[in-house]
Amino acid sequence: MNYPFDLQTAWFLLVGILLTGYAILDGFDLGIGTVYLLAKGDTHRRILLNSIGPVWDGNEVWLITGGGALFAAFPHVYATVFSGFYLPFILLLFGLIFRAVAIEFRSKLESQRWRSAWDVSFSVASVLIALLAGVALGNMIVGVPLNKEMEYTGTFFTLLNPYSLLVGVTTVALFTMHGSIYAVLKTEGELQEQARKWVFGSIIFFALCYVLTTMATLLFFPHMAEKFRTQPILLAVPMLNVLALFNIPREIYRRNEMMAFLSSCVAVATLMALFGIGLYPNLVLSNPNPEYSLTIRNASSSNASLTIMMTIAILGMPFVLAYTSAIYWVFRGKVNTEALHY
């Protein structure tokens, strides 16, 4: 069978969509973690944890699927990045599971010290995960040293360059904002008022990071903006991004929390899209020696394999979409006090 479109580009998009889904979903759940310690008192903290209690598992399903798709469609990227970014990824995985354990453990004992210890671990793990994910993205923009056998030749410290750290901090800021808005959406009364303050604080923090990162990108990594010159239509993406961001304080001010949260989701999605547009058709830039870069051409599975996978996706997707929509329909409406965790 032959598909009338470019399979590698289609898979680049598909992996991108899965990882964007993960960023949106785990983004708010990590963001809850970064503002968590600001909430005073046991009840408030429990409410925040309950707001993400039933979803962390489902959010991690997106990461597993995204990782699986990357392995399947671009095995060389999967192999190079995971073995090359070894320690950050191990810390990331450790953080993800540890965080989940902390959520489940903290309320099991009454002791104040027990609870504060898990609270701090939960919050630190959340910040660490967001930071590491951002640093990884930053390094994809900077480029990493690769040899002609596609292997990473740098060290752990190569990854900790100033620009990537800046992207890391920006990611923390983004998720803090995203999570704060989710908190406003899911809570009421005193806690909600507090969460509204977090939203305004984190928007300012994020705006600063955003401007700095944009300037640094345009100055030092103009290749990320190349395509906007050649294909001006793509400028719609950054414009949508800025509009979505400006819409957030407006909706929060008007107490239209759902719209604020949706705007924040759009902001996260368009940022991921900006990253994808800038990167394409590269997947991992080699710096120095750009000729060793991993692209959607040299790092993908064979056309035969991509064709089979695309057929499976096209056959299965209608079912997945149909029953997923049906399930969301079943669970529409307000969440009540019913205990929604295991």
Added chain:
Amino acid sequence: MDTETLARIQFGLTAAFHYIFPPISIGLGVILVLLEGMYLRTKDRTWELATKFWVKIFAIVFAVGVASGIVMEFQFGTNWSVYSRFVGDIFGSALAAEGIFAFFLESGFLAVLVFGWNRVSPKVHFLSTIMVMLGSHFSAIWILVANSWQQTPAAYKIVGEGVLRRAEITDFWGLVFNPSSMDRLVHTVVGAWATGAFFVLSVSAFYLLKKKHVDVANASLRVALPFALVASLLQPLTGHSSVAGVAKNQPAKLAAFEGHYDSSKPMDLVLFGWTNPDTQQTVGLRIPGMASWLLYQDARRPVTGLDRFPKEDRPPVTWVFQTYHLMIGTGMLMILLAALAAFRFRTGKLPDCTLLLKALIVSVALPHIANQMGWMSAELGRQPWIVYGLLRTSDGLSKVVSAPMVLTSLILFTLIYLLLFALFLFLLDRKIKEGPTLEMASKRSDRGLI
């Protein structure tokens, strides 16, 4: 220790830990379908309570399974990057099929299964239960297809060289029906059924012993006992079929199973014993020629021994031999226990048999021992190959990863898995002590719209 040893320990440890959970989900999923089916047919409260109780347990098992599975997926890339490059093109199709046909199905309908009791009609709920059960089975299919391809590669061509050498797929159905996939799939899934069944037996026996929730315990036993018995009785048959495949496709593994060194001799069936790879001797209780007879219906037919393979191509015989025999021994014990309990249950004497009840309570460990030992003999028997005959385990390692790095991650993962296991036991213990409560029973007033 060198990087290879550490990376193998890490893979073995994380895989063994992860494999505690999926088999329970697979077996318990079938039991949920049976229990809820009985409820729909009889409208009896007891079946409903039993279903709802086991759904709660299922949710815990599923959650810990997902958390532990994340590490599994990513360590192919971190520790085994050369291997990942080699198999990526082949595994891609299996992974895509698992994601699309299994993963979304299971995790999506799980929400309805656990939280949807008052939101959907009983029939739609039952349908969701079936979907979750199917999802976990589909997952097993695709993982087993990929794993079996490592044992018996088929439908591929080799492209490229050096560390970038890889196998490319030539035929999707050739991958799905590679020589060992169906035998190994059936054997693994039936093993998972037994795991779920014994899990239910154990908790139900605990309730009978404590004389608590007796109705629900009896209802669960009515479904789980025959299921446990059938699954345990099927295992020697599916296992035999699997071994016949090993004899054909992986003779070194077969020889290691029975500690068989001399190719000029027929193969004995060793009941238990000790094998010494240095002296090439296997001592123990044996039935001469029995393995030859089982495989070829000819007790005098010689079978390829380990002497045909150079030292560097032999699997770690002692490990393979012992894990294989432990698996079989445990399996036999399971048949015995299930048969005894089923007989006592039919005659209504099970609640009085304190000793048997206690044995059933601890028997929850038996299928897990059999599962773990079976996997170890299958995967250690594949050594020294990571992809049989194509790529050596030592060549599959990440080139850029050093021993201290792997050691660091090994320590971190061991810690986190201990925590995760403690959490699992804690939640399980609490749910079992709570037991099926009347609040779980349906409130018909707020039935949903579908």
